[in-house]
Amino acid sequence: MTTSEDERKKVERAMHYRGGCWMGGIRNEIKSLPMSELFIIGTHNSATYDISVTSSFGSDAPGLLGKKTMGGKLTQLFARPVCAKWAKCQSLTIREQLNNGVRYLDIRVIPKSEKNTTPYISHSQVSVPLRDVVNEIVSFLACSENTWECLVVDLQHLSIPEGMLMDSFLFPALEPLRDLCIPNTVSLSTPLEEIWRRSKKERVFLVIGSEFDSEKYTFAFMRHGAIVSDWKNVQNCNDLLQRFDEDLAHPVTHQSGVFCVTQGVLTPEGKQIMDSLLFTKGISTKFNSIMDMARKVNAPICKWFWKRNRHRNEDNTCGNMHRNILMLDYPQITSLTIEVDDGGSSIECSPVIMCILLNLLK
Template identity: 25%
Template sequence: MSSTEVVRQASLKELPLDSWMGHLPSALWEVPLWNLAIPGSHNAITYCLDKSDRSPVDLTQPDLLQKLDKYMKPLIRPFFHKWGVTQELTVKEQLDSGVRYLDLRIAHRPNDTTTDLYFYHGVYTTLTVETVLQEIRAWLDAHPREVVLLSFSHFLGLNQDLHTELISTIRTVFSSKLCPVTKVVTLRSLWSLGYQVIVSYEHHVVHLHSDLWPHIPYWWANKCKVDDLVEVFENKKKHGRPGGFFVTGINLTEDLKYICSHPTESLKDMVMSSNPALLSWVRGQVPGSQMGSVNIVAGDFISESHFVPTVIALNEHLLTWSM
């Protein structure tokens, strides 16, 4: 390895975040994407949750909250908002900040007679799915060497016709930028073919479409304390990692018991207080194909506490091994 490459290896955390993939050392261009460390955004489109929406809360919420929302909506909706927002940056700002995996939860609003689809987390967003996808496409046009992974999952209220409509929209928006399912994807191979988007789709229809990838496994600890989350992940690592893409979600879970015992807090307060310990654990991880390695690391409020540069810097391990 040349002295120039050694300097670049030591400063991956200082790469320009809006174009970090295009600025990676050439030694990493041949590494399969599922062996790189990639920053991700958990429940990415919650910055535009609709405070004034009169629709019922989504049916994934506990029965008690659904009942309270039905009869006490003006009091309950602020509560849903402060615990439902997981990202404050717009999708463009997240991409500018270095995020390359977006966790997209898709819903059709109850009693909506249109085919419009939205994102949701407790309540629904003001922005439609198509609007956000168009924003991603515009960003990609301006960043031709960056690659994003879009995970469509947690579908709520979609029938077969709406799935067909959504897949058609994905194809129309991204067109030739969509990467079909293939055995190995590297930055070099994607750049050579003009592919910038990998779409995973958590539904059985995925097997009928060669341009949609299977659902990307998401390791979720379902814990509200850092020590408990770390314990879950360390136990998972002992059994090895999935062979392809997978996500380690360092997002903590606020259960109803936790929320009731912290009435003046918000999800952001919870994240900010736990981020130093979470990022300390992340710094100790390595990417790659070996036992216990990481691939995509997703979190809440991704602009805080140097989350993105910390994940990108993990790729220095791959450069060390290639020396």
């Protein structure tokens, strides 16, 4: 079989998968790889799917939106009609995202309110309880067909109520995950086949962005030292891709054996949000919501990711920089056309299928 014929077979195979158990489907091809070297799609603010115009504002909301003062309440009243479309980054539930092939979850946790310290998900506005997220992960991994699926669950932002400890605020909600989590004594460079062999249940790399007793809570990794995730804070897609290219052209010392997140998201300009506050349709010529932003920029970001990794040589100067986790808003609304050989043959696929194919072509 020629190389081109072999590649065509892999393309056909990748196109066969539609989410749920794709890691199991290609386990023979990826078994020698650690999770930190696997191409996977992640979601940005993964559990914001329940945010609506009636959602309360969280303590993480910027400026007066996060205050309980009279000025804060007036600002919230004025801003409420449009804030949700800038706070909501996903429309699918966690289970639906996992069924669609997402394998990295970006989770941000705050107490629901000053009086209710139950941990909830928030991105300026409050979404669902953290326990709902945990239960959906447990439900997904309980399915026999998902035996081989591994996840990275990144609790990157935590707001702990004043006077409370992590032990009482966060860990009770995470308890149902305990037996499903890979111990923090396991190296992140461990090949998947060893992860699968050592346990039939442990499939979650749980990463926490605040200090905790890692000897007491061995089922979680400290985020520092486990994940590299650089927020570019740019408003233009071309600027974002240029920053990615600069990363690869001038790599800093790269720590091997850690997860690397390519944050394929733009940061909305304050003017865009204000425009949508003042006008029903807004006057901005760029974007009028996070979903609109994703609809316009996800495909070029994915194409950049494909091109840089499809033809990337084996030089390890950059380690797994921009060749591990691609984090997106609303990935399920994205379809892209990628060239799969030097002859110009192309396919139309989803971001998840793109990553499956990159893994098969490694």
